Amino acid sequence: MSKPFPPDFLWGVAASAFQTEGATREDGRGQSVWDEYSDTPGNTVNGDTADIACDHYHRYPEDIALMRQLVVKAYRLSIAWPRILPEGRGKVNPLGLDFYDRVIDLLLHEGIAPWICLHHWDMPVAVEATGGWRTRDTAAVFADYAAVVARHFADRVKFYAPINEPNVIPWVAYNLGRHAPGRQNRDACLRAVHHLNLAHCMTVRALRAEVSGAHIGSIISLWPVHPQNDDGPHREAQVLGECLWRRLMVDPLWLGRYPEPLASQLAPLVKPGGYGLHSPENGFLRP
Structure with missing residues (x-):
């Protein structure tokens, strides 16, 4: 009930x-x-x-x-x-x-x-x-x-x-x-x-x-991302889809970093120093 x-x-x-x-x-x-x-x-x-x-x-x-x-x-x-x-x-x-x-x-x-x-x-x-x-x-x-x-x-x-x-x-x-x-x-x-x-x-x-x-x-x-088939390539695509759709915005808020497998591609945009935001550790993504 x-x-x-x-x-x-x-x-x-x-x-x-x-x-x-x-x-x-x-x-x-x-x-x-x-x-x-x-x-x-x-x-x-x-x-x-x-x-x-x-x-x-x-x-x-x-x-x-x-x-x-x-x-x-x-x-x-x-x-x-x-x-x-x-x-x-x-x-x-x-x-x-x-x-x-x-x-x-x-x-x-x-x-x-x-x-x-x-x-x-x-x-x-x-x-x-x-x-x-x-x-x-x-x-x-x-x-x-x-x-x-x-x-x-x-x-x-x-x-x-x-x-x-x-x-x-x-x-x-x-x-x-x-x-x-x-x-x-x-x-x-x-x-x-x-x-x-x-x-x-x-x-x-x-x-x-x-x-x-x-x-x-x-x-x-925050729409969920599900694999169409339960096999290796589709599960791999699910992980990437989760990153592309949700985690690239959620992880910086809560964890202070970008998720793999895209973190390395975004690294050149992230500069040292900058702004803290959300966590007690001041761990938001640095601009």
Whole structure:
């Protein structure tokens, strides 16, 4: 017999900015890689874009009313990076912050705790043009963006996650080319793995510096990997699949190192010194 959920279990809902907000060209928002990708013929079914999406940008009061009716107590929203920093860095767009002020204030009024995910894949086009997750500097740029958001909402938001499903980005966006920015390059994929890990680390430090009592987690897609057949080659493929899909993001968080058989391939990207993060031994992967 299954056990009931404990009375203090926190029920919530979640959404991503690009999939729900729409208003992709309103109030100073910059363009994201997903805008560019979905505007390219052949990349989406029926040529669909997120220019309108669920129109959450204009209909958020109705959406939050639905959350209230569901009696949920948390909403994990993502902040659109190009809505806050249209060029990914530099000048802040006050209208972008104003929108999330309205959303968060209404959530709190309705007794719903806002949980912020800082990045659900909608990197500003200007950042991708300078290398995106292929480039080490992007980790610092992202941490600076995180500090801007955290500083602004520190009095109202205590729950944060830096990046949604960081393990998906390298393989699907930079290796298979099926997500924005649609690249197909193994070297770019491995570089993205390391720079996303580094961005997570730097962002946790930035959040802790800006938000007293911050609760910070990670959102990793942990689908299991099973061999199709129980023989040597398939078991070997399972080990590699576990590394590619899960362990390249999980092992650095908990063990402070990359897993074999890919650790040696990532070693040239890891520099001495740097940032500790998660364990009492300060053992997070060094950038």
